[in-house]
Amino acid sequence: xxxxxxxxxxxxxxxxxxxxxxxxxxxxxxxxxxxxxxxxxxxxxxxxxxxxxxxxxxxxxxxxxxxxxxxxxxxxxxxxxxxxxxxxxxxxxxxxxxxxxxxxxxxxxxxxxxxxxxxxxxxxxxxxxxxxxxxxxxxxxxxxxxxxxxxxxxxxxxxxxxxxxxxxxxxxxxxxxxxxxxxxxxxxxxxxxxxxxxxxxxxxxxxxxxxxxxxxxxxxxxxxxxxxxxxxxxxxxxxxxxxxxxxxxxxxxxxxxxxxxxxxxxxxxxxxxxxx
Amino acid sequence: xxxxxxxxxxxxxxxxxxxxxxxxxxxxxxxxxxxxxxxxxxxxxxxxxxxxxxxxxxxxxxxxxxxxxxxxxxxxxxxxxxxxxxxxxxxxxxxxxxxxxxxxxxxxxxxxxxxxxxxxxxxxxxxxxxxxxxxxxxxxxxxxxxxxxxxxxxxxxxxxxxxxxxxxxxxxxxxxxxxxxxxxxxxxxxxxxxxxxxxxxxxxxxxxxxxxxxxxxxxxxxxxxxxxxxxxxxxxxxxxxxxxxxxxxxxxxxxxxxxxxxxxxxxxxxxxxxxxxxxxxxxxxxxxxxxxxxxxxxxxxxxxxxxxxxxxxxxxxxxxxxxxxxxxxxxxxxxxxxxxxxxxxxxxxxxxxxxxxxxxxxxxxxxxxxxxxxxxxxxxxxxxxxxxxxxxxxxxx
Numbered sequence: 001x002x003x004x005x006x007x008x009x010x011x012x013x014x015x016x017x018x019x020x021x022x023x024x025x026x027x028x029x030x031x032x033x034x035x036x037x038x039x040x041x042x043x044x045x046x047x048x049x050x051x052x053x054x055x056x057x058x059x060x061x062x063x064x065x066x067x068x069x070x071x072x073x074x075x076x077x078x079x080x081x082x083x084x085x086x087x088x089x090x091x092x093x094x095x096x097x098x099x100x101x102x103x104x105x106x107x108x109x110x111x112x113x114x115x116x117x118x119x120x121x122x123x124x125x126x127x128x129x130x131x132x133x134x135x136x137x138x139x140x141x142x143x144x145x146x147x148x149x150x151x152x153x154x155x156x157x158x159x160x161x162x163x164x165x166x167x168x169x170x171x172x173x174x175x176x177x178x179x180x181x182x183x184x185x186x187x188x189x190x191x192x193x194x195x196x197x198x199x200x201x202x203x204x205x206x207x208x209x210x211x212x213x214x215x216x217x218x219x220x221x222x223x224x225x226x227x228x229x230x231x232x233x234x235x236x237x238x239x240x241x242x243x244x245x246x247x248x249x250x251x252x253x254x255x256x257x258x259x260x261x262x263x264x265x266x267x268x269x270x271x272x273x274x275x276x
Numbered sequence: 277x278x279x280x281x282x283x284x285x286x287x288x289x290x291x292x293x294x295x296x297x298x299x300x301x302x303x304x305x306x307x308x309x310x311x312x313x314x315x316x317x318x319x320x321x322x323x324x325x326x327x328x329x330x331x332x333x334x335x336x337x338x339x340x341x342x343x344x345x346x347x348x349x350x351x352x353x354x355x356x357x358x359x360x361x362x363x364x365x366x367x368x369x370x371x372x373x374x375x376x377x378x379x380x381x382x383x384x385x386x387x388x389x390x391x392x393x394x395x396x397x398x399x400x401x402x403x404x405x406x407x408x409x410x411x412x413x414x415x416x417x418x419x420x421x422x423x424x425x426x427x428x429x430x431x432x433x434x435x436x437x438x439x440x441x442x443x444x445x446x447x448x449x450x451x452x453x454x455x456x457x458x459x460x461x462x463x464x465x466x467x468x469x470x471x472x473x474x475x476x477x478x479x480x481x482x483x484x485x486x487x488x489x490x491x492x493x494x495x496x497x498x499x500x501x502x503x504x505x506x507x508x509x510x511x512x513x514x515x516x517x518x519x520x521x522x523x524x525x526x527x528x529x530x531x532x533x534x535x536x537x538x539x540x541x542x543x544x545x546x547x548x549x550x551x552x553x554x555x556x557x558x559x560x561x562x563x564x565x566x567x568x569x570x571x572x573x574x575x576x577x578x579x580x581x582x583x584x585x586x587x588x589x590x591x592x593x594x595x596x597x598x599x600x601x602x603x604x605x606x607x608x609x610x611x612x613x614x615x616x617x618x619x620x621x622x623x624x625x626x627x628x629x630x631x632x633x634x635x636x637x638x639x640x641x642x643x644x645x646x647x648x649x650x651x652x653x654x655x656x657x658x659x660x661x662x663x664x665x666x667x668x669x670x671x672x673x
Contacts, residue, residue: 169330170363172350174424175380184376188367 030247037240044235055241068226074137075222076205079144083201087152088194095160110150117210125214135217143215144205152197159193192260199253281306281464282432287336289322296322298488309458311475312468314485320468324434328357356425356433360440362417364409370420371405377428395423415446435467451477472512484508506635509556516603518555525549530634535600539576541632552637559606561631564594567624577626582617596625
């Protein structure tokens with residue numbers, strides 16, 4: 001009996017160890033980056049010899065970094081708004097109409113997720129050279145919108161599936177025009193999906209490197225491209241500082257998404273509970 | 277009908293080659309409660325959706341107060357509609373839900389508040405204004421849906437199986453409540469249901485739908501006593517149907533040969549000799565007796581033996597095996613007990629001619645007019661006896 005018990009506890013310990021190792025493997029690099037960003041050494045060493053904020057100071061003092069951060073924000077916000085608008089409209093149209101070739105259109109809209117990024121990047125680069133859009137803010141916004149619309153379409157389509165079409169019919173018979181039906185009935189009900197689509201779009205745009213590399217110019221670089229060129233040049237902990245900032249941004253977005261998702265789920269649970 | 281509130285003229289809807297609604301014509305008087313009754317897929321809900329403007333008709337006209345409704349979008353029709361799953365907006369409170377149609381009509385806030393309170397007390401839910409729909413029971417949600425559909429005082433209220441999701445007890449209670457509201461407020465209502473009992477309980481008139489068409493429209497008693505088609509006879513209540521051929525026609529009654537037997541039954545206009553028909557007899561209009569001491573009518577007699585017996589409390593239901601077919605007979609249980617039979621007993625089933633009605637058999641009529649199918653038409657007449665004829669006219673209004 002004791003033998004069996006011992007074997008079981010050994011297995012349990014092993015399972016714990018593997019899980020812990022896996023967690024360390026996944027999380028450790030991020031923690032190390034955060035620690036190094038506060039390093040007092042002028043190069044990437046771990047553990048750092050002392051604490052310093054110099055790399056953050058450096059980051060904000062160096063106009064290249066400040067410019068690229070501004071550029072990123074200037075790309076991310078319009079991209080998010082555009083992708084949210086286009087994606088929501090597309091999802092509504094696809095979910096509520098009986099147009100032929102619906103699945104084909106959905107497939108087309110989703111293709112940026114499936115097609116290898118390098119191929120999209122090359123295609124966009126080719127077209128943008130003709131249209132003279134490389135190295136322009138408009139170019140970045142257009143390219144990133146193409147890449148992020150599918151995320152909005154899928155989150156909005158998912159939340160539309162939870163919205164009974166009869167709500168819309170009821171509102172119509174009660175005297176609401178289609179636009180009012182959208183504003184007062186449909187939009188409030190799909191808002192969690194729309195907002196998480198917006199967050200997805202913004203994170204992906206902020207994080208995007210491959211397409212950005214193709215269409216950036218020396219004077220117009222988002223943060224990711226700046227990091228890329230910085231890493232290719234001399235490596236110092238500034239890169240860790242910017243990495244930490246990006247990590248913080250992503251964490252905030254994830255947190256917002258989780259909070260929204262929870263409130264959305266709660267609302268839906270109430271809805272289903274009443275029906276049974 | 278000059279005073280018709282709503283009129284449908286040859287309304288049709290087809291999806292591809294399938295006709296969901298096929299040339300439906302109905303008119304509804306002001307204050308009338310009309311039910312659309314039929315099995316699922318019979319076109320009743322599609323017809324309702326066309327009146328509401330949610331489905332566009334393929335052809336035909338809809339007139340409300342003599343004005344064509346077809347060109348108007350649903351939000352300009354001013355018709356109230358109650359949906360099967362209530363369709364209460366889940367993100368709005370009960371009061372907000374009810375206020376919605378009033379807000380759409382740009383009513384002042386103070387007036388909206390008064391109306392919402394009034395209609396909430398009308399449906400007995402004064403205290404529930406600040407709740408969310410998800411915090412209400414099914415029956416309560418139903419009442420709120422009704423309140424929302426009538427708060428703007430539409431001339432016409434459409435109800436699409438509004439009680440379908442409720443349990444039997446609550447459904448019966450709600451039927452009476454809706455009926456009482458209808459009487460109190462004088463609303464004009466079209467009520468869609470697949471439940472014939474519900475239609476009989478609530479309606480002034482019933483339109484029976486089948487395969488996209490109205491088979492018959494009339495008072496509940498007319499549909500029950502004078503079914504125009506085999507479908508109506510079967511769908512409303514239980515009925516015994518005998519397939520036969522008319523051998524003789526007189527004013528009001530005719531003789532029908534059925535498998536070597538002959539029955540006398542009332543008939544509608546347009547029945548001719550040699551026509552394939554059904555004779556329909558309600559189980560509760562039949563009388564069972566012992567073959568050794570037969571009682572009651574001597575016409576319309578069939579003999580057989582009891583195949584099944586079901587005790588129903590106030591009556592017994594017998595299934596009697598008769599040569600080649602079976603007859604269902606419902607016998608009241610009286611205080612004196614009444615005659616009772618057991619399974620296997622030989623019995624005689626009889627009924628009065630006045631309780632049997634003749635229904636044209638459209639399928640076999642078509643077959644008979646088609647030479648290729650002639651051999652499959654009904655049995656030839658086998659002789660008949662003719663008796664007294666009562667006056668009976670088709671009583672449609």
